[in-house]
Amino acid sequence: MKITYKTYWRKTGLKKDWGQVFLNIVNEHKPKVFLEVGVFCGVTARNVCELLREINKNEFKYVGIDLFGQKSSEDEVVPDYLKKQKFSNPLKNFFYNFILRENLNSYESVKKFLKKFSKNITLIEGNSNIVLKNLEINNIDFVFLDGGHSFKTVYEDLNLIYKKICNKKGSVLLCDDYDDSSYITGVKKAVDKFVNEKNLKLEVIRSRFAKIII
Numbered sequence: 645m646k647i648t649y650k651t652y653w654r655k656t657g658l659k660k661d662w663g664q665v666f667l668n669i670v671n672e673h674k675p676k677v678f679l680e681v682g683v684f685c686g687v688t689a690r691n692v693c694e695l696l697r698e699i700n701k702n703e704f705k706y707v708g709i710d711l712f713g714q715k716s717s718e719d720e721v722v723p724d725y726l727k728k729q730k731f732s733n734p735l736k737n738f739f740y741n742f743i744l745r746e747n748l749n750s751y752e753s754v755k756k757f758l759k760k761f762s763k764n765i766t767l768i769e770g771n772s773n774i775v776l777k778n779l780e781i782n783n784i785d786f787v788f789l790d791g792g793h794s795f796k797t798v799y800e801d802l803n804l805i806y807k808k809i810c811n812k813k814g815s816v817l818l819c820d821d822y823d824d825s826s827y828i829t830g831v832k833k834a835v836d837k838f839v840n841e842k843n844l845k846l847e848v849i850r851s852r853f854a855k856i857i858i
């Protein structure tokens with residue numbers, strides 16, 4: 645694999661070497677149809693598209709679901725970094741909040757950022773618990789679940805995704821923040837319950853990602 649995870653001077657949930665750890669996992673499975681729940685600023689989406697193009701030439705699909713600023717459900721706490729677009733780097737803060745006045749987690753900003761791959765991507769704005777019920781895309785072979793982190797949202801997402809991909813043996817469901825249970829407790833509880841009920845195997849990677857192969 646020639647691709648290295650880049651942040652493109654935006655914000656990402658996969659900081660430091662986590663982006664590369666993540667890309668290595670994706671590359672192991674060589675997917676063609678990828679679903680990301682929780683697109684945020686599109687950085688992981690862009691890296692995934694670069695990798696999928698290297699693997700499949702132009703024959704790939706990326707589907708991303710995000711609230712893109714819409715109101716979440718009652719049990720979900722909207723983090724401050726989303727509400728106020730905070731940056732630790734003051735230059736970035738000045739550039740995005742005062743010069744460009746661009747919300748990097750908006751549908752428009754992410755669409756513009758992923759323009760290079762416009763033929764391959766579908767971005768959907770809305771709550772994943774609702775969007776996934778109506779998603780018409782089949783043949784998904786890799787899912788990165790990184791949207792809402794409450795027990796209810798994750799458990800519902802997992803079951804809806806399972807219905808879509810359970811016929812495709814070998815599909816991968818990768819959940820972020822599984823073992824960050826000291827402060828994000830919902831993900832681990834939801835994943836454990838789901839895996840037990842469906843009798844699936846779970847692999848925990850670097851005490852962070854939960855990988856389930858269908």
Ligand SMILES: C[S@@+](CC[C@H](N)C(=O)[O-])C[C@H]1O[C@@H](n2cnc3c(N)ncnc32)[C@H](O)[C@@H]1O
Pocket residue numbers: 655656657658680681682683684685686687688709710711712713716717720726749770771772773790791792793797
């Ligand atoms: C941790 S960030 C995702 C990080 C991204 N995967 C990355 O690698 O940079 C979580 C994202 O999930 C979105 N989100 C939260 N709850 C959601 C829900 N119920 N449905 C869809 N998106 C949701 C938020 O708007 C936010 O952009």
